[in-house]
Amino acid sequence: MLVPCTGRVEEILVLKAFESGADGVMVVGCMEGDCHYLVGNIQARRRVARVADILEKIGIGGQRVRMYNLSAGEGVNFAAFANEMTEHVRGLGPSPINVVRKGPKK
Helix, strand or coil: CCCCCHHHCCHHHHHHHHHCCCCCEEEEECCCCCCCCCCHHHHHHHHHHHHHHHHHHCCCCHHHEEEEECCCCCHHHHHHHHHHHHHHHHHHCCCHHHHHHHCCCC
16 A cells, blocks of 8 residues: 555554564654654654554564664665565564464474
């Protein structure tokens, strides 16, 4: 889903990503203090923190969601963040939701 600003990323959208099979979610917003919509990225950071808390409470793990900030011209940093998140999630293994969906090993 395309959104004009990370401030439009609601908690339910991130939670639906996990429900749909994501093992991890990264939200990437502009630098704090440099948001075209003024405080969108600050709102996004709060929402990501709430999602992490929810995921922790329900046993999925709050470390599966992260917020990153960078400017539009930082493609190299974006790639580094994406690689970092990918390795982090690989280290965590599949989401418990996906483990349950797969069923017991035969």
